[in-house]
Amino acid sequence: MKKKLIINGKNTLVLSETLSKVLHEINVRKSQNVAIAVNEEVVQKINWKNYKIKSGDIIEIVQPLKGG
């Protein structure tokens, strides 16, 4: 069954069970500079593989960009 997530502010349906697989499913390349928060808590990269996603999760996927 598809899970309904909010990823970077947008409603997104995914099939994957873990954070790692969600990234793959939505085509996020695992650049070493990406960081993720689920429900306002940072999930460290080493835990992406085992982090279970559930419907309703709010996910922020960020990276460093140009800034002052």
Added chain:
Amino acid sequence: MKNFLSIGNKKFKSRLFMGSSRYPNHQIMLESLEASKTQVVTVAIRRISLKKYNENIIDILKKKYFILPNTAGCYTVKEAVLTAELAREALKTNFVKLEVIGNDEDLLPDVENLIPAAKELVKKKFHVLPYCNDDPIICKKLEDIGCSAVMPLAAPIGSGMGIQNQHNIKLIVEKSNVPVIIDAGVGTASDVSIAMELGCDGVLLNTAVAEAQNPELMAQAMAEAIDAGRNAFLAGRIPKRLFAKNSTTNKGKINLMKRN
């Protein structure tokens, strides 16, 4: 005499921090950073695009510069703290330029939220460099809660108006036991020199170089202004006088006799 700027466990030979935004293109940014002789480059933390390719500037910058993430655009304590934590995870650094602003029109710091955000980040073992008002009391409070530096603004971000309150900056420098870095509002090289002459430990700027007609040349001017201002500060300027004081002595001057 301190030849290095020390913040937390880092030492920097250059006292100029540079932003990485608003350059005409990548190449000009890299050339300008080079010309500025900076060692510290700031970046923002933003959502990746799920649709298009996300450019990765960090891998290039990381090879040469110490990357200082900011919390630009954050309005609340929660937003700023989470952004800093994401930055730490993305960049493996516990340094953060903390910005908590009040609105997106003047981009001025919201100190009522800045202070609790700084407190929380210090507790979470961050080296916090807060962008703050040119207010000696606020700067002292930020130092007291454990910030690694204070970064009072010269003028609003991107305004290019230069230091609006030199007296306050001088007071901050006099009272501060942590580095004082002027952040925001620099327009041209003389603004940088003035900051350094007042005794500031460094300057962070972006738009003044990135949007100059010749960014690379302006970057070079900023580097020279840092050195000129710093040396002038260390050399110790003369006091200002209301009346003139001759530099050449009158002794031995010819004195024409009146003929009649």
